Amino acid sequence: MTIPSLAAPLSEGSEGAVEPITATVTAADAGGYFPLMWLLIALPVIGAVVLLIGGRRTNRWGHLLATVLPIGSFVVACLLLVQMMGAPVDERLVTLHLWDWTFAGMFEAPFALRLDQLSMVFVMLITGVGSLIHVYSIGYMAHDPDRRKFFAYLNLFVAAMLLLVLADNYLLLYVGWEGVGLASYLLIGFWQQRDTAAVAAKKAFVMNRVGDVGLSVAIMLMFITFGSVTFDQVFEAAPQAGDTALTLIGLTLLLAAVGKSAQFPLQAWLLDAMEGPTPVSALIHAATMVTAGVYLIVRSNAIFDLSTTAVTFVLAVGIVTMLAGAVIACAKDDIKKSLAGSTMSQIGYMFVAAGLGPAGYVFAIFHLLMHGMFKADLFLSAGSVIHGMKDEQDMRFYGALRKVMIVTMVAFFAGFLGISGIPPFDSFFSKDEIIKAAMGTNIFAGIAALAAAGITAFYMTRMLAMTFFGEKRWKEGTEPHESPAVMTVPMLLLSVGALFGGVFFLYVADIEVWLEPITGYQPTEPAIPEPWLGILTLVIVAVGILLAWRQYAMRTVPQQPPQQVSVLTVAARNSLYDDAFNEAVFMRPGQYLTRWLVWFDNRAVDGAVRGLASKIDGFGEGLRKIQNGFARSYALSMVGGAVLVGAVFVVARWF
Amino acid sequence: MDPSAYVILSAVLFSLGGLGVLLRRNAIVVFMSVELMLNAANLAFVSFARMHGNLDGQVIAFFVMIVAAAEVVVGLAIIMTIFRTRRSVSVDEPHLLRN
Amino acid sequence: MGILTILGLVPLIGSLVVAVAGTPPTRAKQIAVVFAAATLAIAGYAITQFDTAASEPFQLVESYEWIPSLGLSYSVGVDGLALVLVFLATLLVPLVIIAGWNDVEDTAQLPTSEGQPVGEVRGYFALVLLLETMMIGVFISLDVFLFYFLFEAILIPVYFMIGRYGTGRRTYAAVKFLIYSLVGGLVMLAALAMLWFVSADALGAPSLYLPDLLDVDIDPTLQNLMFWGFFLAFAIKAPLWPVHTWLPDAAGSATPGTAVLLIGVLDKIGTYGMLRLCLPLFPEASQTFAPVIIAVSVIGIFYGALAAIGQTDMKRLFGYVSLSHFGFITLGIFVFTTQGQIGSGLYMLGHGLSTALLFMVAGYLIARRKSANIEDYGGVVKPAPVLAGMFLIAGLTALALPGLSTFVSEFLVLLGAFARYPWVAAGATIGIVFAALYVLLLYQRTMTGPETDQVKGMKDLNGRERWVLAPIIALVVFLGFYPAPVLNILSPAIDNTMQWTGTTDPPTELTPAAEGSPS
Numbered sequence A: 001m002t003i004p005s006l007a008a009p010l011s012e013g014s015e016g017a018v019e020p021i022t023a024t025v026t027a028a029d030a031g032g033y034f035p036l037m038w039l040l041i042a043l044p045v046i047g048a049v050v051l052l053i054g055g056r057r058t059n060r061w062g063h064l065l066a067t068v069l070p071i072g073s074f075v076v077a078c079l080l081l082v083q084m085m086g087a088p089v090d091e092r093l094v095t096l097h098l099w100d101w102t103f104a105g106m107f108e109a110p111f112a113l114r115l116d117q118l119s120m121v122f123v124m125l126i127t128g129v130g131s132l133i134h135v136y137s138i139g140y141m142a143h144d145p146d147r148r149k150f151f152a153y154l155n156l157f158v159a160a161m162l163l164l165v166l167a168d169n170y171l172l173l174y175v176g177w178e179g180v181g182l183a184s185y186l187l188i189g190f191w192q193q194r195d196t197a198a199v200a201a202k203k204a205f206v207m208n209r210v211g212d213v214g215l216s217v218a219i220m221l222m223f224i225t226f227g228s229v230t231f232d233q234v235f236e237a238a239p240q241a242g243d244t245a246l247t248l249i250g251l252t253l254l255l256a257a258v259g260k261s262a263q264f265p266l267q268a269w270l271l272d273a274m275e276g277p278t279p280v281s282a283l284i285h286a287a288t289m290v291t292a293g294v295y296l297i298v299r300s301n302a303i304f305d306l307s308t309t310a311v312t313f314v315l316a317v318g319i320v321t322m323l324a325g326a327v328i329a330c331a332k333d334d335i336k337k338s339l340a341g342s343t344m345s346q347i348g349y350m351f352v353a354a355g356l357g358p359a360g361y362v363f364a365i366f367h368l369l370m371h372g373m374f375k376a377d378l379f380l381s382a383g384s385v386i387h388g389m390k391d392e393q394d395m396r397f398y399g400a401l402r403k404v405m406i407v408t409m410v411a412f413f414a415g416f417l418g419i420s421g422i423p424p425f426d427s428f429f430s431k432d433e434i435i436k437a438a439m440g441t442n443i444f445a446g447i448a449a450l451a452a453a454g455i456t457a458f459y460m461t462r463m464l465a466m467t468f469f470g471e472k473r474w475k476e477g478t479e480p481h482e483s484p485a486v487m488t489v490p491m492l493l494l495s496v497g498a499l500f501g502g503v504f505f506l507y508v509a510d511i512e513v514w515l516e517p518i519t520g521y522q523p524t525e526p527a528i529p530e531p532w533l534g535i536l537t538l539v540i541v542a543v544g545i546l547l548a549w550r551q552y553a554m555r556t557v558p559q560q561p562p563q564q565v566s567v568l569t570v571a572a573r574n575s576l577y578d579d580a581f582n583e584a585v586f587m588r589p590g591q592y593l594t595r596w597l598v599w600f601d602n603r604a605v606d607g608a609v610r611g612l613a614s615k616i617d618g619f620g621e622g623l624r625k626i627q628n629g630f631a632r633s634y635a636l637s638m639v640g641g642a643v644l645v646g647a648v649f650v651v652a653r654w655f
Numbered sequence B: 001m002d003p004s005a006y007v008i009l010s011a012v013l014f015s016l017g018g019l020g021v022l023l024r025r026n027a028i029v030v031f032m033s034v035e036l037m038l039n040a041a042n043l044a045f046v047s048f049a050r051m052h053g054n055l056d057g058q059v060i061a062f063f064v065m066i067v068a069a070a071e072v073v074v075g076l077a078i079i080m081t082i083f084r085t086r087r088s089v090s091v092d093e094p095h096l097l098r099n
Numbered sequence C: 001m002g003i004l005t006i007l008g009l010v011p012l013i014g015s016l017v018v019a020v021a022g023t024p025p026t027r028a029k030q031i032a033v034v035f036a037a038a039t040l041a042i043a044g045y046a047i048t049q050f051d052t053a054a055s056e057p058f059q060l061v062e063s064y065e066w067i068p069s070l071g072l073s074y075s076v077g078v079d080g081l082a083l084v085l086v087f088l089a090t091l092l093v094p095l096v097i098i099a100g101w102n103d104v105e106d107t108a109q110l111p112t113s114e115g116q117p118v119g120e121v122r123g124y125f126a127l128v129l130l131l132e133t134m135m136i137g138v139f140i141s142l143d144v145f146l147f148y149f150l151f152e153a154i155l156i157p158v159y160f161m162i163g164r165y166g167t168g169r170r171t172y173a174a175v176k177f178l179i180y181s182l183v184g185g186l187v188m189l190a191a192l193a194m195l196w197f198v199s200a201d202a203l204g205a206p207s208l209y210l211p212d213l214l215d216v217d218i219d220p221t222l223q224n225l226m227f228w229g230f231f232l233a234f235a236i237k238a239p240l241w242p243v244h245t246w247l248p249d250a251a252g253s254a255t256p257g258t259a260v261l262l263i264g265v266l267d268k269i270g271t272y273g274m275l276r277l278c279l280p281l282f283p284e285a286s287q288t289f290a291p292v293i294i295a296v297s298v299i300g301i302f303y304g305a306l307a308a309i310g311q312t313d314m315k316r317l318f319g320y321v322s323l324s325h326f327g328f329i330t331l332g333i334f335v336f337t338t339q340g341q342i343g344s345g346l347y348m349l350g351h352g353l354s355t356a357l358l359f360m361v362a363g364y365l366i367a368r369r370k371s372a373n374i375e376d377y378g379g380v381v382k383p384a385p386v387l388a389g390m391f392l393i394a395g396l397t398a399l400a401l402p403g404l405s406t407f408v409s410e411f412l413v414l415l416g417a418f419a420r421y422p423w424v425a426a427g428a429t430i431g432i433v434f435a436a437l438y439v440l441l442l443y444q445r446t447m448t449g450p451e452t453d454q455v456k457g458m459k460d461l462n463g464r465e466r467w468v469l470a471p472i473i474a475l476v477v478f479l480g481f482y483p484a485p486v487l488n489i490l491s492p493a494i495d496n497t498m499q500w501t502g503t504t505d506p507p508t509e510l511t512p513a514a515e516g517s518p519s
Helices: A007-012 A038-058 A062-086 A117-140 A147-166 A170-188 A195-226 A231-240 A243-260 A268-275 A278-287 A289-299 A308-331 A335-355 A361-388 A406-420 A426-441 A443-468 A485-508 A511-519 A530-554 A567-573 A575-626 A631-654 B004-023 B027-052 B056-086 C003-021 C025-049 C080-099 C103-108 C121-140 C144-153 C155-165 C170-203 C220-237 C246-253 C256-266 C268-281 C283-309 C314-334 C338-369 C385-398 C405-420 C422-429 C431-446 C463-481 C484-501
Strands: A094-104 A107-115 C059-067 C072-078
Touching: A038 A062, A038 A147, A062 A117, A062 A147, A094 A170, A094 C338, A094 C405, A094 C484, A107 A117, A107 A147, A107 A170, A117 A147, A117 A278, A117 A289, A117 A361, A117 A485, A117 A511, A147 A170, A147 A278, A147 A289, A170 A195, A170 A243, A170 A268, A170 A278, A170 A289, A170 C405, A195 A231, A195 A243, A195 A268, A195 C405, A195 C422, A195 C431, A243 A289, A243 A308, A268 A278, A268 A335, A268 A575, A278 A289, A278 A335, A278 A361, A289 A335, A289 A361, A308 A335, A308 A443, A308 A567, A308 A575, A335 A361, A335 A426, A335 A443, A361 A406, A361 A426, A361 A485, A361 A511, A406 A426, A406 A443, A406 A485, A406 A530, A426 A443, A426 A485, A426 A530, A443 A530, A485 A511, A567 A575, A575 C283, A631 B004, B004 B027, B027 B056, C003 C025, C003 C059, C003 C072, C003 C080, C003 C121, C025 C059, C025 C080, C025 C121, C072 C080, C072 C121, C072 C144, C080 C121, C080 C256, C080 C268, C080 C338, C080 C463, C080 C484, C103 C121, C103 C155, C103 C338, C121 C144, C121 C155, C121 C256, C121 C268, C144 C155, C144 C170, C144 C268, C155 C170, C155 C256, C170 C220, C170 C246, C220 C268, C220 C283, C246 C256, C246 C314, C256 C268, C256 C314, C256 C338, C268 C283, C268 C314, C268 C338, C268 C484, C283 C314, C283 C422, C283 C431, C283 C484, C314 C338, C314 C405, C314 C422, C314 C431, C338 C385, C338 C405, C338 C463, C338 C484, C385 C405, C385 C431, C385 C463, C405 C422, C405 C463, C422 C431
Parallel strands: none
Antiparallel strands: A094 A107, C059 C072
């Protein structure tokens, strides 16, 4: 295992420009475990297929099988990781061509996998966190009659997500992209008998489809520009493409990412997506799927590096969502919705980082990894609370749970430390790096990121205080209890990640060195000298924590949300009116349009045809009158006809 | 002698016959007018046969005569039946074709 | 007698046998299944005899004189496109028979606007097999007159299948379908007559044998006239906006099995005819009018999707969904790119399978609740989870979910369109959002939510019903991940069409990065 020192590759890259790796190694050449990388996807697929086709027969052991298989993928992933770390840097990009998939004329998209440093990170996150959440779900879903289906969908999700990050071309990525969308749809709407769940699921899928339009168009643009949609060929040819093409590709990819990652302006579905079971919120709507947008942008860095416009849009989207999500998280009383707002905000951070270009890509991924751990931990802890509180999600009916759910509180607290940026835990490193990089590249982004750090600390403290501290505000008949070990152990394992992942990945695993061959890395000097910036960040975080503590732990929290509040709070409670906007601008006009169209089709289009038919009918009716039954009038018309024919002949002869 | 005179005569006879069919109401008279038209056609056939110097027209004239005879038989029979049922031989009476 | 003739004759014989020996009803059904399965087996054998590397465009050709003085012949043969559609037809017929085992009896319990009772069971299955013969015949004919003859003759069984065995305003729907189709057929006949005279002029003796006609250079003005003659007939058959209004009525009134065959296979004759006859015979005219047709197609895509969202009757909704999908197919045909046309070819297959799923599942649902009204359902997932699951899968094939064969085709169509008309294709891509809406709204309204009293106690799918759907689903998924067999069969056919029309794919801005230099 040779990890080169930090200085070596950086000195070679002139001004941080990305040097895409062109030397790809086929899995067969690489040998070892690489030819087996298809197993990563195949294992969970088997689970999903067996459980869905097997039906009730698998009820007894289905969930166990479905848990073992992702763990199997995780083992394969570990073996691959070890082998990849042992390989020299320029032999770490391995491709595995499985079969010819879609081709027509010059277009070609093989079913091929590509494992490199970036996808490796994701594979570890997906299989690792995924496996833990499978284990946790055994406990969480124990009493659900449809547990088997739940696990089948979870396996389907893991498979699709792995395909998404392992695809070696954009079209195959699209399959994973919509595959996770489908799994997300199925899982949000898992409790289908609830109308709200069904509506939320549909909303998520449709809004994701808006983003998918972007991905479709991006792929088509790539084809007419580069003649290929394979990562290698696109990235290699990117510098020769025209500015317009690159900008358009960048913007359409951004649209796709915005849809999948619930960023502004396609963010409205994520809060509703919390209708799904909590493990789903943890895995799909926090740790993995919603970060696919970040993956897409970082993966396509060769294109974004070449288009200032596109990258600026990424930054703008990131800043808006980072702040909006944080504000929403502060006002929601539903613990999961508050966490969902936080997810939006944290992904906004990642978009900001990705929007900074080579200075930020590695930290976008770093923060993504950290977020995957601490947010999954937070959601699982929240799930444990909900489980213990008889499915109550309103934090105004929580309080003082530290006494009865000590393990859950420890895990939640670990997540709190991880997200809030308190040294020396996860976000302290990842978020600080983003703030530093932002300060060095774009001062507005830096200030916004600083502000968001303060708000993050505020809403996390609010959640912590309202749930575990203060007075009891439980509804009658609620008897909170600690969750079983099958749930708490995964929580605790994730807590360890939430606490120490940052140190590990930044200082032990050297993530920026690991990712540099794929994403490029160009450190920047922040506008404010580094130690001062660090201190400033800490001060802002501390202020956030103290304000929230004073408000929600020192004072009593009313069970009814107070009504005399600022305009901003009201707006935040309504998720900044995104639903109202969508309803007014898209839904209502759409309903009128479809209604009008149905009318138009019946009356105008079909009516024209029917009108023609009745005209012909009337014409025939008229003709009928000529048939009067008088033989002599028939004879007259015969003679007339004969004379006419004769006349025509005569006239024709003249001319 | 110029055979075209016969053709003109034939046309005159044909027109007279046609007018008879159209203007007269008595079925018997109509019938006679039809015969007149047929014979006008016969005259034309024979004249053309003469003009072209072959026998085709004369042969067809014989055919026409036979057809005319057959037609008279059927036609008179129909007129008889109509007269028996309706006591009239006006061609305008039985506009039964309609109903 | 060649394999294709046998393929066409077997169902015809079956139809006669069913008509003669088809009492009691169960025996009619059994005989029908046997003959349909035999036809499928023969079709499978024909596919193995097909050589994708062959140089001649048409294979398995048989040609006999029919009316030599008029230059008409009985000529059959297939290229990849025809083969794929023959496969679709022969696959769906046995499945439709099994799925529609009780269609006639079930339909008899549904309300009709007329007092007349539903026809005999054996008649229905005899008509299905007769229809199969004619569908196969249309796809394999190489003589344009034979094509026309069957194109028109096919109306007869369909007319009776809708008018005699349908529900609701079935006579109205059947007559509307018939008149629409006849108008198209009439215009086509005129164009056919022109083509006959043109061929007599150009070839010395009249001939309507397609490979002969391909060499004929036709005067552009005549081309334009004849193109519209043929195209109008195909546009009505397909159907395209705005001559589509027979489709929702027919879909709403037909039994599920009839609807599958009508929309899933029969309507493909329209799009097949465009690719097989319009483009190769009238290449200049096709290109002249391509923009008009593309515009109509794109309107159809959105019009169908939006109208589908507003429907209250499930089967009519699927009719409008098909209108939207036919827009995609014609879009792919008339952009004159390899991707677009191969995509259209695959789309025809995928749409056939998708339509089959939609109507079959809807048929099961309607047979249980005795209503096609969306409002009469809600929360079906509780009493009948498998039915609901199949319904969702059917819906997903309609919205072209990646991993299903419809996605590959839809993407190729859009890609092919994008290469020539980027803005049009980008606009059409927005159609996928509406596709998600009409499918998921329907699913939400009928399947999810609290279980309503009306669906309480609804029986889930039985074994027969499940096993009919299973092969279709398996095929859709298989072709979604491994469409190569179909793409390989279609490629030579489309290459030939591109060559006959004298079009080539537009170049990309840069050559593929393997060369790494700007073009």
